[in-house]
Amino acid sequence: MSKGRILLVEDETCIRELLAEALSEADHEVLEASDGEEAMAMLDGPDGFDLLLTDVHFPGRFDGLDVARCARLRKPGIPVVFATGRPDTVAAFGVLGPRELCLAKPFSLREALGAVSHLLEARPA
Numbered sequence: 001m002s003k004g005r006i007l008l009v010e011d012e013t014c015i016r017e018l019l020a021e022a023l024s025e026a027d028h029e030v031l032e033a034s035d036g037e038e039a040m041a042m043l044d045g046p047d048g049f050d051l052l053l054t055d056v057h058f059p060g061r062f063d064g065l066d067v068a069r070c071a072r073l074r075k076p077g078i079p080v081v082f083a084t085g086r087p088d089t090v091a092a093f094g095v096l097g098p099r100e101l102c103l104a105k106p107f108s109l110r111e112a113l114g115a116v117s118h119l120l121e122a123r124p125a
Contacts, residue, residue: 004050004120005029009039009067010083011058019053022109023116036062043071049078051120053112056084079119083107098122 006028010016013034020030031049033039035058043049052071054064062070068080077099085105096102099122101115 003027004116005031005047006051006053006116007031007033007039007042007049007071009033009036009052009054009058009064011035011055015055018109019112022113023053026113026116028116034058035060036064036067039067040070043067043074048075051079051081051116053081053083053116056082057086079122081112081115081119083112 003026006023008016008020008023008030010019010032011034016032016034020032023030031042033042037060039054040062049071052068054067056064058064064082064084068082071078071080079099080101082100082102083105084102099119101119103111103115
């Protein structure tokens with residue numbers, strides 16, 4: 001049985017594949033999207049997600065913040081792990097909510113798994 005169903009949104013293929021593999025090995029069910037448009041379409045699926053792990057910046061019409069807002073319209077309170085390689089973005093987040101974490105790239109797989117576990121363990125029953 002899966003620990004959690006995760007929507008992983010990352011435009012860099014090698015990062016997405018590494019994260020997906022690590023999350024799968026940690027017994028999570030992972031669905032992958034390479035951009036905001038693909039992620040938005042997946043949010044409309046019937047099964048939903050327990051957590052969103054998204055890059056903040058990627059090409060296309062929607063960025064990671066748009067995806068997170070849309071996910072929360074469908075499932076208020078869904079935990080979100082934001083990932084970004086832009087230090088100015090991390091500073092702009094300011095104080096994150098209790099169901100949000102921000103990982104600054106480069107981050108280790110251990111850090112990513114820890115962030116996911118922390119937020120999933122803190123979710124309401």
